[in-house]
Amino acid sequence: MDPLTHFFDGPRAVGAFALSMHMSAPWGVNVCDNAALTVLAVTKGRARVDGTLLQFGDVALIRGPEPYSVTDAAGNAPSIEIGPGQRCTSLDGRDLRDELRHGIRRWGNAADGETALLIGTYERPDEAGGLVTRALPRLAIVQSEHADGALVSLLANELAHNDPAAQVVVDRLLDVLVVGTIRRWLNSTDRPAEGTWLTCNDPLIVRALECLHAEPAAPWTVESLARRVNTSRASLAARFRTSVGEPPMAYLTRWRLTLAGDLLQAPGSTVSGVARTVGYYNAYAFSTAFKRQVGTTPTEYRQRRPTLSPGPVPLKESSHQGSFI
Incomplete structure (x- = not known):
């Protein structure tokens, strides 16, 4: 994806x-x-x-x-x-x-x-x-x-x-x-030109991003990613930083933990299972990295986020009634 x-x-x-x-x-x-x-x-x-x-x-x-x-x-x-x-x-x-x-x-x-x-x-x-x-x-x-x-x-x-x-x-x-x-x-012509994954238009880096997104759990290194997209390690590292705004492995870590946040909400998921799915085979390392990025442990993250109810929420029960409006 x-x-x-x-x-x-x-x-x-x-x-x-x-x-x-x-x-x-x-x-x-x-x-x-x-x-x-x-x-x-x-x-x-x-x-x-x-x-x-x-x-x-x-x-x-x-x-x-x-x-x-x-x-x-x-x-x-x-x-x-x-x-x-x-x-x-x-x-x-x-x-x-x-x-x-x-x-x-x-x-x-x-x-x-x-x-x-x-x-x-x-x-x-x-x-x-x-x-x-x-x-x-x-x-x-x-x-x-x-x-x-x-x-x-x-x-x-x-x-x-x-x-x-x-x-x-x-x-x-x-x-x-x-x-x-x-x-x-x-698509706007007057948007800023700062490099981020969102605005990347380098075909080689787009392919690299697709690799990372398709296989987040793979044991990627800059060298293995460079081989996959048929370029040198130095060229990939330089072009990735220019196009995306951060090094390849920093982006991969961010991507893995973003995916983990989604997976933690799935019914029946476990912290250890999610960790393996996104490339962490040590639950402690996963929990430490997740807390560093999100500000809370994976277990706390699951507990604090409300789940979608199977039916509509009555307006009078909305948590925002009685605050700003």
Whole structure:
């Protein structure tokens, strides 16, 4: 499986936080929610993300977990803060949830301001696809003429109604919007040219990536990978670093542990079995490497992530009700 195919099968929103935000100037919001990835679409007016102007119809992806600001087009100073758990307060700590709520998924300082934004958030890297969130720039923008306006409209319409299974539909539409936006960003002529696996266009390195993705458990070395793609060790190492942004074996480790995160969620999987599947034959070494990358042990990772329920989650039970909105 090539890297893009794996990622495009990756986003798995579960009870995603999503809303329609309506604002009248002057306004500004500091977002410190520690989310892994946020998608933001301008459905009316204009706004700025960390000072970068977004026009009507633009769609942006914001890579976390670092804080960022969203303000009116004039760039007024923020007076609202969104914290972990989507808690909404004034800068001095006053709770603003009820004051700014205008419906189940409608929020802002005005019921119908001159600016409207559609916002969807993946709170954890395992929901958004940990490998791609590291490959994206801090702010990836797809301008209106290249964005999927029809999909944005579908999501906006779903957010405006409390239909049965609304959360399930929002989750899936959000996944498709993120994937579609990344595809359009990759095809954009004005995107940055930094080397990552996501933007690699060197045919030899693409073949090397396909080898690593097809056989993650193989005992790869730079030399064996170079033989597979018919080049020298030195040439592979240099071209890989230029195209992908890191050495081949560092990328392989990251890829193995990203796959492990997916496999750990499979029913009946074991830590030792997952370790072997991704090329670790020592469970302790696997656990150490996994914790270094993910921040938690494989066992803790399995326990903390909710599983998909077989049926729709009632809206009133969503973990996000009563926080930001």
